[in-house]
Amino acid sequence: MNAVTKFTEFHAGTRLCLPAHPITGLAGASFKHEHLAAILSEGRQDIFLEVHAENYMGAGGRPHLALETIRRDFPVSLHGVCMSLGGPQPIDEAHLERFRGLVERYEPALVSEHLAWSTHQGAYFNDLLPLPYTEATLVRVGAHIQQMQDAIGRRILLENPSSYLVFRESTMSETDFLRELARRTGCGLLLDVNNVFVSATNLGRSALDYLSDFPIERVGEIHLAGHAEQSDEEGDRLLIDSHDGPVADAVWKLFEIVVERCGPIPTLVEWDSKIPEWAVLKAESAAARAILDRHAIGPMSGKVHASR
Amino acid sequence: MLAAERLVRDCGGEPSFAAAFATALLDPRSETPTVVTGPNEKAAVRRYNVYRNNVTVSLIDALAAVFPATQRLTGVEFFRAMARFHVRAAPPTSPLLFEYGGDFPEFIATYEWARSTPWLADVARVERAWLDAYHAADLGTLTPEALAAFPSDGLADAVFVPHPATRIVSSGFAAVSIFVANRTEDPVGSIDATTPEDALITRPGLDVVVRRLPPGGAMFLKRLVSGETLAAAAAAAFEASASFDLSANIAGIVEAGAFTAIQHGDR
Numbered sequence: 001m002n003a004v005t006k007f008t009e010f011h012a013g014t015r016l017c018l019p020a021h022p023i024t025g026l027a028g029a030s031f032k033h034e035h036l037a038a039i040l041s042e043g044r045q046d047i048f049l050e051v052h053a054e055n056y057m058g059a060g061g062r063p064h065l066a067l068e069t070i071r072r073d074f075p076v077s078l079h080g081v082c083m084s085l086g087g088p089q090p091i092d093e094a095h096l097e098r099f100r101g102l103v104e105r106y107e108p109a110l111v112s113e114h115l116a117w118s119t120h121q122g123a124y125f126n127d128l129l130p131l132p133y134t135e136a137t138l139v140r141v142g143a144h145i146q147q148m149q150d151a152i153g154r155r156i157l158l159e160n161p162s163s164y165l166v167f168r169e170s171t172m173s174e175t176d177f178l179r180e181l182a183r184r185t186g187c188g189l190l191l192d193v194n195n196v197f198v199s200a201t202n203l204g205r206s207a208l209d210y211l212s213d214f215p216i217e218r219v220g221e222i223h224l225a226g227h228a229e230q231s232d233e234e235g236d237r238l239l240i241d242s243h244d245g246p247v248a249d250a251v252w253k254l255f256e257i258v259v260e261r262c263g264p265i266p267t268l269v270e271w272d273s274k275i276p277e278w279a280v281l282k283a284e285s286a287a288a289r290a291i292l293d294r295h296a297i298g299p300m301s302g303k304v305h306a307s308r
Numbered sequence: 309m310l311a312a313e314r315l316v317r318d319c320g321g322e323p324s325f326a327a328a329f330a331t332a333l334l335d336p337r338s339e340t341p342t343v344v345t346g347p348n349e350k351a352a353v354r355r356y357n358v359y360r361n362n363v364t365v366s367l368i369d370a371l372a373a374v375f376p377a378t379q380r381l382t383g384v385e386f387f388r389a390m391a392r393f394h395v396r397a398a399p400p401t402s403p404l405l406f407e408y409g410g411d412f413p414e415f416i417a418t419y420e421w422a423r424s425t426p427w428l429a430d431v432a433r434v435e436r437a438w439l440d441a442y443h444a445a446d447l448g449t450l451t452p453e454a455l456a457a458f459p460s461d462g463l464a465d466a467v468f469v470p471h472p473a474t475r476i477v478s479s480g481f482a483a484v485s486i487f488v489a490n491r492t493e494d495p496v497g498s499i500d501a502t503t504p505e506d507a508l509i510t511r512p513g514l515d516v517v518v519r520r521l522p523p524g525g526a527m528f529l530k531r532l533v534s535g536e537t538l539a540a541a542a543a544a545a546f547e548a549s550a551s552f553d554l555s556a557n558i559a560g561i562v563e564a565g566a567f568t569a570i571q572h573g574d575r
Contacts, residue, residue, distance in 0.1 A: 057404050058443030059472065062514050082403035088324040095403060120330040124400040126370065127362040130344075132325050165344045165355040167325060202355070203347045230358075233351045240358060 027289035087117030132167030162241035377490035427481030437475035444473035449565030473511035512565025524552030
């Protein structure tokens, strides 16, 4: 039993009202409303679609019709952006209840959130803000994850952040922090390979070392995305997790290394701004799928077929 | 370190990494928090500015998404400068960004550089109401048959149950015509901006509909929405406008789908 089957299953005893499209071994793309007609015109496809939960927290109207429509034909991953699990403040109960309602209504194949915070003292900042890795934050974030999992009745996948700086008070590595969170709460992990590359570059560390230390057996989904390039005060590269372009070659290479190690984990290509035509996203998703398929037989035999 | 500590305590809450990090996010005059650093003691200013930029730009983008006609009227640069002031003064209080900007029209009304376009705030009010209606709950509307079946001797004391999408915006300017002309990329013809227009926003199915209300119509609808009886709402509408046409207005609100049901009033 590998990570794929471990973290994509529905809870035993759950009665499905919607079709249980399997997500194992699939690649997918962010779902954007402007692509709905193009996606539907192509009929059934071997992909999954991921939505940002908050966009479907209105009472009714076209957003829900669109989500109902894609959910009938595709596995759907529900990706939360602003639960603020990483913050010191208590979880917003109303927001958690809205999230629970979405999980119940749409029975997503995957549910995920971020190791980050976005709300503080009543202000919502609409960004994934960083936190120090200490025993105190570990306890707090763990309690928040537990609270979310208890509320929605299933495990979540927690995504590693993209980093631009560090907190002086941090005492743990990010990989140790994530491993310990997963151990304490039973949550799975969403490994964002672009975030790994962005953080490693920005913090002057090795992406390969990070991946070696990452609790890969906990990974239930992988994210890929494009990034933008700036520079810091000393002229060193400062990468921005911008989700506004194709996946970088270096990120594809890291992705292949991950898949070689852990097999064909469901993989999503994110594209959230400067959104191109559906054909472009579909091609990125197909490129991810080709790598997954090369390693579909298993982590060991996959290596034999790894050469391009 | 002292400056950062002072900032943390100024927040009034429990001192935390989040308080220290958040204080400068929307305040360009504040210095980079000292709780963070670049790797190997590198400077953190540009690195922290990534977050500042993400927060400010994404919230301005959120307002631009809610108020596209307003942005078309002002031009992108003017809109983004105006929105930046508002984002810094009044960041969202909910993570649901499609609910953001409820007080942006009020801000526009007091925005010094927008005084030459006094209709701008009302156009923004129509846009905010449009998005409320877009996300409102899916409910059926009062049918002509249900209205016809209602006992005629009880009509005067009848009350109407508002549909969750229904919004009314009264304007001293041609807010509806300007809104309609600027929600597309098509060229805008000549509009007399000083003609007063009242808007009724409804969503009888999946599509939001914005209508101009006839004289007295806004008063009539506002009273009905607040739960007053048909007789009381009609009386208020006649007082607001001598040319108020009761039967045409009743037919109009049914056609627009402004209400879900008609009920006997309490009296």
